[in-house]
Amino acid sequence: MRVLHAVTLHTPDNAFGGPTQVAVNLSKGLRSRGVDARIATLGDGYDGPLPRDIEGVPAWLHQARHVLPRFEVSGITSPALLARARRLVKGADVVHVHLMRDLITLPFALIAQQAGVPVVLQTHGMIDTTEKQVARIVDMLGLKRALRKADGVLYLTEVERDDIQAVIPDTPLPGAHRLVNGVPPQDRRPQRTDGPPTVVFMARVQERKRPEEFIRAIPLVRKEHPDARFILAGPDTGALAGPMMELARELGVGDAVSYVGSVARDEVTDFLRTADVYVLPATYEPFPVSVLESMSVGVPVVVTRFCGQAPDIAEYGAGVVTESDPDRSVDNTALVADGILRLLEPAANERASQAAWQLVQDRFTIDAVVQDLIGVYERVAGQPA
Incomplete structure (x- = not known):
């Protein structure tokens, strides 16, 4: 199975934090199980050429363009990556979008849905109802449509599920599934007996x-x-x-x-x-x-x-x-x-x-989370991973 993860931004200092690291951790776990997982994202803050992989996961990075600086990470995009998006999504069996109200992940979700590729949306607590006028316009222009047409919506907590549902109160969340974050198992550190706390x-x-x-x-x-x-x-x-x-x-x-x-x-x-x-x-x-x-x-x-x-x-x-x-x-x-x-x-x-x-x-081991996620992919794609 071929899976494309679309996430907003990757930087050398991991400034965007959670969503990107989740996409990377999941992709690494999927690849260890034979799933061809790759990442499409924006890159920023690099002195030289953008990398071709993130922690060993093949990735398509395009330079972030700050077209709407006042909106910070929500206002960055790449015309080149969006021009490439249709070809990227058509090469995947499932497109997994780490969705926010931005100029990369939302277009990726809509392009994949238009292309007829199964789409799984994961919102990381970033989608809820809001009174901000710009966000409400984004919702009307595409976010609500992306949520309604999703093949699966992943949420972390019941609070997050309720927040997402409130954005489309007239439509049950399609394929709603709780997927927690996971990390690789580690050895426990020894009990500290010396040195300052x-x-x-x-x-x-x-x-x-x-x-x-x-x-x-x-x-x-x-x-x-x-x-x-x-x-x-x-x-x-x-x-x-x-x-x-x-x-x-x-x-x-x-x-x-x-x-x-x-x-x-x-x-x-x-x-x-x-x-x-x-x-x-x-x-x-x-x-x-x-x-x-x-x-x-x-x-x-x-x-x-x-x-x-x-x-x-x-x-x-x-x-x-x-x-x-x-x-x-x-x-x-x-x-x-x-x-x-x-x-x-x-x-x-x-x-x-x-x-x-x-x-x-x-x-919360990544192995258990990935196994759960593969079940979601198999359901939406109608094929074994």
Whole structure:
């Protein structure tokens, strides 16, 4: 079976984050099972020629053109890639589109449907109802049609399914199927017995991820662990890394935190193994891969109840789920700090580490996710993979 994954953007520092990494992880898993999976996407931020593969997955990358800069990633496209799109989709048995309201994935979905190729849409929590006028126009011009004509719609949580359904309330979601994110299984990191405690935030540094709460929690944690180290990691897509480091200095903890920028994909698990606790106090995260990657090596996590894995984390005891308020009507900093402090207690950290690792082994390995996805492909294509 030939499968084409269409996703918006790939950059050297993985600035677009989750959707691209999910497409890559799925494609790698599919190829290991004999499925000819390839990727079509935009490339940006490269000094030289665009690569012909992403982590070993054959890929068609075309240079991103920022035609509507005010819309950031939603406003980039490539006339050359779109001109090639019909030929690419007709060479596939299934087109898997990582859909958002943009100028690449939505056209790919519509072109594939017009060509009569089975289309599976995966929205990664990026499609819901909105009052934004431009988004509503996009919905009328093509998004609703793409959803209605899809052969399968993949969602991460029931909340996401309801959000997608609300966009086309008059039509049941076609072939709706829950597909979680998965990561390769890893060895659990050994219990840390020496060195200062290390707490990591690894995600795009932008407002929605709430790096400020991570920084503001540091003085509270340092009262009990004065030698604790804090690492802020990830692409600075919100231009907040500088202000966050300045905030740390204002709080008197500038010496305790460092910003290391993006972590190379092949170094992520080794980087996470150095941590005692991973923190992501984001307002809404459908199913963050970084949380799975942390737990896959046995690093317990502090997340909010708005994280897609929060129920699983709470069930297994794989970390701390806070009741953070998305409207900021209460101070969430103390909740984040309390979660970190609870997980820095050695016995609690070891229990949560084992639970985090076991949770990924039981529910979120890429092998199990790929096997589930192959069943979806076989259903929509009417042929075995």
